[in-house]
Amino acid sequence: MRPPVFRPRPLSLAAALAFALPAAPSALAQEAAGEPLVLKSVKQLNQARRKDTRPAMALSADRITSEMDQTSLAEGDVQLRYGSMLLKTKSLRYDYPQDLAVAVGDVELVQNGAVLRGPKLELFVDRFEGQLDSPTYFFAATGGSGSAKALHFLGDQRMRADEATYSTCPVSEQGERKRDWELVTSSLKLDFDAGEGVATDAVVRFLGVPILAAPSLSFPLGDQPKSGLLPPNVNVDNRSGFEYDQPFYWSIAPNRDATITPFVMTRRGAGVDSQFRYLEPSHRGQIDFALLPHDRAYGRSRWDLRLNNDGDITPNWRYQINTERVSDDDYWKDMRNRMLSQTPRLLSTDLRTQRDFNFNWGDMQTYARVQHWQPLQVQDAQDRFVSPYQRSPQIGLRVQTGADESVLAGYLPTGRRARLEGGLELEYNRFDLPGGALNSPLQTGERVHMLGHVSLPFSGAAWWLIPKLSVNAASYRVDQPLDLTGRRTISRTIPTFSVDHGWILERNTSLFGQAMRQTLEPRVLYVNTPYRDQSAMPNFDSAPRDYNFDSVFAENQFSGVDRVSDAHMLAFGATTRWIEDERGEEQLRLGMVQRYLLRDQRITPDGTPQTHRLSDVVLLASAHLNQAWWTDSTLQLNSSDGKVERTVLRLRYSPGPFRTVSASYRLARGTSEQVELAWQWPLFGPNRKSVSGGPGCAGAWYGAGRLQYSLRDKRFTDSVVGAEYDSGCWILRVGAERQSTGRAETNTRLILQLELVGLSPLGSNALKVLRDNIPGYRSLSSERSAFGTYD
Incomplete structure (x- = not known):
């Protein structure tokens, strides 16, 4: 091919x-x-x-x-x-x-x-x-x-x-x-x-x-x-001053190309960005390198190196390499737009390979991985963070039956005959701390673990019943003594028995005078996991699961392998949906989930034993009652005192193209409280109901932006505010983007872009900034340009 x-x-x-x-x-x-x-x-x-x-x-x-x-x-x-x-x-x-x-x-x-x-x-x-x-x-x-x-x-x-x-x-x-x-x-x-x-x-x-x-x-x-x-790029921000970039595209071959971009910053000096892409029959990838030989403001050379590559060694044997590294801890503050990582303060180097085996009864994968981190720390102790462990290496084997994937993902009624399903994972890991990690008494060492389960799913046309037996076994050898006796090895085995049962019921009804199909979807999960003391064992990769509508039905309240919560409980809840008959669109959804403890729970996410029988209740509601209005919300109530622990409220109004307003409110008690407003809306000018330009290039102004405000800190956080002028044959975008780089630090960047419809845009990439920040944003030239939109 x-x-x-x-x-x-x-x-x-x-x-x-x-x-x-x-x-x-x-x-x-x-x-x-x-x-x-x-x-x-x-x-x-x-x-x-x-x-x-x-x-x-x-x-x-x-x-x-x-x-x-x-x-x-x-x-x-x-x-x-x-x-x-x-x-x-x-x-x-x-x-x-x-x-x-x-x-x-x-x-x-x-x-x-x-x-x-x-x-x-x-x-x-x-x-x-x-x-x-x-x-x-x-x-x-x-x-x-x-x-x-x-x-x-x-x-x-x-x-x-x-x-x-x-x-x-x-x-x-x-x-x-x-x-x-x-x-x-x-x-x-x-x-x-x-x-x-x-x-x-x-x-x-x-x-x-x-x-x-x-x-x-x-x-x-x-x-x-x-x-x-290529068209030049222009950027202005308060940390680097005025920046001018002039890209040059080099077509090396039909499957290889490169882009070389010399740039100059008024406060920092001159440098070059480069990108090389390749697309071979069995290998494909991209290499990016940004170099500033001498940063006048920082007093040293600075660089960013990225490599993304994947390929096939054989048809069933794949490999993948993803890495990003920068020259210093402050790079993410000064030149964030040159970084691709979604976590700019924690950069990953991830090398992995996997070979698949397919059998008539299921699948098997063998895999190996090396994962390292580069944490970018700051001077302010309040903004420093504990970096995760590195895996040097991770080697494992997974086996699963053919239907096991659907069972693990949440079983759906099929009406097929019951048969035994199962899965097994065997894995070795060596855990180390990355350079630049905070000084702490964290353990380093090795772990061998086994995760296995066997289940016997039953189902009908509208119900399922899945009894399952699971086991989590792990053995550790650590570098630091576990106790005063000097012991360095420890192991444990924890079984879990669960039964998952649910229904999907339907009936014909009406809502606001419209014919609807209403569903009722109750579900109950029984879990019994015995208590095993894990206080002396290291914790390399476990973290508390986020408590939400889905994780309530998780058998273990921790992710990873090292921590297993003891439990003798029932998780129960129900969801009901109203679905429009004519178009099949969901108009309304309501739901409620909760847990009931049959005995006290000693291993909990916050470390405090849980003696109250009823857990927090999670309520869910979403509505799409017409084509213009959307709303959804989740609410977590403390069953002991009735107070709101967490809530997310979202509302969006979008009556037509280039008209959208959304608002949201997020609360995590004792941690954060934030409101957000985002919009794209005509301000004044011709009413452009279509996407084609008006006669004589009559212009119209649009406002666009997103504001995030922390009620807890009483300040604006990451935000962008802009305006767009659409003449019909050219579009001007102006605005400012603000990014938080600390509790008292921000980076403010001016954005300016001129798009001549039918040619490439000139200036900074304001279109990408608006698209990434505004829910429902739509490019004013998306249906007029023969060349599509620009990233």
């Missing part, structure tokens, strides 16, 4: 004139090569024809005079059809021996969604060679148009335009030169066989001012990548 081709986003003319040419028979080539055909959504009908066939020619007009096999002269409302091409004109002379059509007067050539007009056209029809004088053109695929001194057709895959212009702005009453933005070039050459376009003396003018120029600008046509300059 041929590896797919990378699709870079270099500054381009968008191959706008490409749509005026007949399409290459790529689908036929794919079919001949035995490759599967892939459907692609396009904005114009593209009818490719075989090179060894000649379409029929049809000529109609008010008057036609012909000489047999010599010439035909057509006058008045002339139309010439040849394949997918339609030629309209006032007068046309067709020379049969030469296959030459000469059209004079209001010439209009329509081809694959492109409309070209001019006073005179000379065209060798089948060869598609000739010239259109003083053409204007419009391309339905991009919504762009322009003009040229002459348009030369050089075959079905090549053309040249002299003194060409292009813009997605509509023509004003004063003429094309008054457009808000326009690309002007002295010569534009398009070669679709080579997949390359070249513009000579290209200048982009915005509001009459040249903002980008290049003596020679090349760009890819279609999917073929092409080396060249």
Whole structure:
């Protein structure tokens, strides 16, 4: 299988004139090569024809005079059809021996969604060679148009335009030169066989001012990548000052490319970002390296290195490498936008390999892993954290029966016959602390563990019953003595018996006058785990589970292996849903879950024995009563005093495109209390109900942003506020982003982006910032640009 081709986003003319040419028979080539055909959504009908066939020619007009096999002269409302091409004109002379059509007067050539007009056209029809004088053109695929001194057709895959212009702005009453933005070039050459376009003396003018120029600008046509300059990036923040980046894209091969980006920061100096991507038949990945040789503000060199790679050693043997490392502990504060990790203060190096074995009774996996960490600590003791253990290495074996995955994920009624299911995990780990970890009496050492279970699921059309017996066994050898006797080894085995039972019941009903199907889904889980003293045992990878609607039905209140909560309890609850009959959409959901202890629990997440029989109750409610309003909430109530332990309330109003407002409130008693407001909404200007630009590029302003406020700390945390101006053919985004880098530190970044619809955006990547922060955000140009949205 041929590896797919990378699709870079270099500054381009968008191959706008490409749509005026007949399409290459790529689908036929794919079919001949035995490759599967892939459907692609396009904005114009593209009818490719075989090179060894000649379409029929049809000529109609008010008057036609012909000489047999010599010439035909057509006058008045002339139309010439040849394949997918339609030629309209006032007068046309067709020379049969030469296959030459000469059209004079209001010439209009329509081809694959492109409309070209001019006073005179000379065209060798089948060869598609000739010239259109003083053409204007419009391309339905991009919504762009322009003009040229002459348009030369050089075959079905090549053309040249002299003194060409292009813009997605509509023509004003004063003429094309008054457009808000326009690309002007002295010569534009398009070669679709080579997949390359070249513009000579290209200048982009915005509001009459040249903002980008290049003596020679090349760009890819279609999917073929092409080396060249990318749009510059501009950033401004309070830690680095003004930053200018100029990327260069290098197409090394169809399956390899690189992007080199020199940058300069007014407060820190000059550096370079680099990215190399590769896509081999059995291996694929990406390497990123950012280097600032001398940071004037920090007094040393700084760098960021990332490697993401995965591949196949054999069809059933895979490997994966993911790592990110930085030069210093403050890198995440100063250059956060250069990091990819979702946890910027805890960077991972993860190397793993796995081999799968498939049998008629189930699956088996053997695996090995090495996981290391780089914790980025700060000077403030309150903001320092305990890093997790490293695994050096982790080696294991897993075996599971064919239906075991569905059993573990939450059994659904199937009505199949009961059969014995089971699973087994055997694993060895060596646990160490990473460099930079806080000084603490934490143990280091080795662990061998076994996790196993066997179950006998029963089910009907609307119910299930799963008795299960599990075991958690672990043996430890540690580097530090466990007690005063100097003992360094310890082991334990803990069994668990559980029974999971549930129903899914339905009935027809109505809600607010609408026909509905209501479900009632009760569930009960019985768990019996004996108490085993674990106070002397190390804890390498266990942590308390988050107490929520799903974890109530977990057999163990801890994740990982090292801690197993003793339990003799019933977890019970029910969910009811109202589902609309016509569209099958869920309109309302209500739920409640709780635990009842049959004996005191001694091993608990907070370390305090639980003697109260009823646990906290969790309530769930969500509603989508119409297309505009969504709301959902969860509430955790303390069964002893009735106080709210945790709650999450969310509300969203979205009546149409580019109109969304969401609000949320989060409370964790004694820990945090936060409110959030996010929005995208028209402020003033034309009511743009569609996504196409209005006449004359009439503009409209939109507000967008997200505010997070900590009621506990009485301050704003991570937030972004911006505004967007949509003229119809260009979009301006301005705003500010604030990120917390400590209890009293923030990084404020200004965002500014100009997007010329049909070309690449210029400036900082404001679009990505808004999309990542605002729920339901939608790009104003998402359905207008022929090139999609930009990351």
